[in-house]
Amino acid sequence: MHTHVQSIRRAAAALACTAALVSLTACNSDTGAVESAGDSTASPSAEASPAAEPNGIEKLSAKEIYNTGMKTNGEAGSFHEKMERDGNKSDLRLSATECVGTVELSDNGSFELIRKGNDIWAKPDATFAKGMNSALxxxxxxxxxxxxxxxxxxxxAKLTSWCHQEQFTAPDTLDADSKATKGKVTTVDGQQAVAVVLADKGESVTWYVATTGKPYFIKQVSTRDDMQDLADSDFxxxxxAKAPSGAVVAAPKV
Known part of the structure; x- marks a missing residue:
C-alpha cells in the first residue's frame, strides 16, 4: 500500500532536530486492526443517509474495495477525520488545500492548526509551548x-503533516501482492459497510467501506501499537479555513 495508509501511521515519530519534538509528526509505520471483520467497536464515523441505496461494492475483490474507497474519499474533495493511538489524537476537517482542527500529543500537549493554501497557523497549549521553548x-x-x-x-511542515492532504492528491492503493481479504458486510456506527482485513503475525488492520450511497472509506481499526484507529465522515x-484572529508571529526555525 502506498500514500494514504503510510501517512495515517505517522503518530509517534520523532523530529530529528530535538527530543522535545517527539510525537510531533503523524507517524509512518506499518499496518494493524480489529480481531474480526464482523465486529466493530464504536467510534465516530460517517452517518448513514436514510435514503442511501446499495452500491454493490461488497461484490468486488478486497483490493478493489479498498482502492475504490480511498479514491471515493479523495473525490469527495473534503471530509472530517479523527485519529487516535496511545494518547495521540487529531480531530481535523481537511481538503487538498485546507485543514482546520486540533492535535493532541499525549503528554506533550496540544495545538490548534489552520492551513489555507501555503499559509499555516498553529497555536499551542501551555504544555506544548513549554516543551518547544525548552528545546529551542x-x-x-x-x-x-x-x-x-x-x-x-x-x-x-511537521505540524501540518497531520492533515494528510495527500489523501486527495494521491489516494492510497493496495499493492498487487497484498494479502488483504474481504470480510463480511456489517454495521459500523449505524452504517452498512464491508470489511477489508490485512492480518499478519497475530496482528491485523481492518478497513471499512460503505455499502450504501457512495462507497466511502469510513473507518480503520488496528491492533498494532504503531497504527492509529481513524474515522472519516462529513464528506x-x-x-x-480562515486566517486566525488575534496576535500572530513568525514561526521559529528548528
Missing amino acids: GESALSTEKWIHGTPSNALM GTSVG
Whole structure:
C-alpha cells in the first residue's frame, strides 16, 4: 500500500532536530486492526443517509474495495477525520488545500492548526509551548499567539503533516501482492459497510467501506501499537479555513 495508509501511521515519530519534538509528526509505520471483520467497536464515523441505496461494492475483490474507497474519499474533495493511538489524537476537517482542527500529543500537549493554501497557523497549549521553548532555547511559542509560516518552515511542515492532504492528491492503493481479504458486510456506527482485513503475525488492520450511497472509506481499526484507529465522515462539507484572529508571529526555525 502506498500514500494514504503510510501517512495515517505517522503518530509517534520523532523530529530529528530535538527530543522535545517527539510525537510531533503523524507517524509512518506499518499496518494493524480489529480481531474480526464482523465486529466493530464504536467510534465516530460517517452517518448513514436514510435514503442511501446499495452500491454493490461488497461484490468486488478486497483490493478493489479498498482502492475504490480511498479514491471515493479523495473525490469527495473534503471530509472530517479523527485519529487516535496511545494518547495521540487529531480531530481535523481537511481538503487538498485546507485543514482546520486540533492535535493532541499525549503528554506533550496540544495545538490548534489552520492551513489555507501555503499559509499555516498553529497555536499551542501551555504544555506544548513549554516543551518547544525548552528545546529551542528561546521563548518562541506562547499560548497567547499564533505562529505562522509555510511548508518551507520545518516546524510548520511537521505540524501540518497531520492533515494528510495527500489523501486527495494521491489516494492510497493496495499493492498487487497484498494479502488483504474481504470480510463480511456489517454495521459500523449505524452504517452498512464491508470489511477489508490485512492480518499478519497475530496482528491485523481492518478497513471499512460503505455499502450504501457512495462507497466511502469510513473507518480503520488496528491492533498494532504503531497504527492509529481513524474515522472519516462529513464528506464534501466545506472546510472553511480562515486566517486566525488575534496576535500572530513568525514561526521559529528548528
